[in-house]
Amino acid sequence: MRMLRFTLFLISLFVLSISTYSNSPVKSADKGEHLKYVIHYGIVRGGKASLKLKSDKINGKEVYHATLTGRTVGLFNTLYRVKDTYESFFDKETLLPVKAIRNIREGSYKRYNEVTFDREKNQINSQRxxxxxxxxxxxxxxxxxxxARAYYFNSDLEIGQVVKIQTYFADEEFLLQFRFMGYENVNSKIGNVKCYKFIPIVQTGRAFEDEDDMKIWISADANKVPVRVQFDLFLGSLRCDLINFSNFSTSSLRKN
Structure with a gap:
């Protein structure tokens, strides 16, 4: 069960960067973007994830509001019920967060926290x-x-390049790192998609044997949508696939 919790946390961690990029990295947020994913452990459907993006206001200021939910289904839900929700309110110009919410329900474990960001003082204020x-x-x-999608996911990427972003997550600082491995075509539910392939640098020994046991594919088009996330775990392979999307350029997601 600890492995399942850790795996679903990682799915929530990496199935996130969703929206159309042009001059504004999240230009179509006002339309109510929505992506849906299904999670399989081998041939067994184990969970689903969803992310919605819209415009919102905090203290009278216009911001983007992203809400990610991930939950178990079927047999997995019977064995160990998980429903996790992450929310981010971030500035439309800088993309820096104003407020973040983490609402975790995993079996009997529950955790809720809100974090606000003070850019002038370079401080966070955590409820916990x-x-x-x-x-x-x-x-x-x-x-x-x-x-990352706005400033790193583009044709300037070089194979082997490691993108690093400092984050605040689960009430501590966390250095997010992922390595660009080149381009790869993915045959998915939405068609055959040319993708950027990344390998997040993860901690080994807990659920992963090697640093490259997790892979993520992001469409190499105007949408830059996570199409697939795959985990090679001690006890088998787990895969998260995009199955539905709205308010995106449908034709550009498919490779000609």
Whole structure:
């Protein structure tokens, strides 16, 4: 069960950076973007994930509001019920977060926390742990991927390049790192898609044997949508696939 919790956490961590990129990295948020994913452990359907993006306001200021949910289904839900929700409210210009929410329900374990970001003082204020000093430009885990997609997921990427973004997650600083491995075509539910392939640098020994046991494919088009996430675990392979999307350029997702 600990492995399942850790795996679903990682799915929530990496199935995030969703929206159309042009001059504004999240230009079509006002339309109510929505992506849906299904999670399989071997041939067994184990969970689903969903992310919605819209415009919102905090203290009278217009921001983007991303909401990610991940939950178990079927047999997995019977054995160990998980429903996790992550929310990020981030600035439309800088993509830096103003507020982040983490609402975790995993079996009998429950955890809720809100974190606000003070950019002038370079501090965060956590409901659970209070005020802390943090590095300049720190992100929450959701805003980090929108930022990465806006500034790193493009033709300037070089094979072997490691993207690093400092985040604040689960009430501590967390260095997010992923390595670009080149381009690869993925045959998915939405068609044959040309993708950027990344390998997040993960901690070995807990659920992974090697650093490259997790892979993520992001469409190499205007949408830059996570198409597939795959985990090679001690007890087998787990895969998360995009199955549905709305308010995206449908034709550009498919490779000609």
């Amino acid at each position: 742990s209070g005020i802390k000093d943090v590095p300049v430009g720190i992100h929450d885990i959701l805003s980090a991927f929108y930022f």
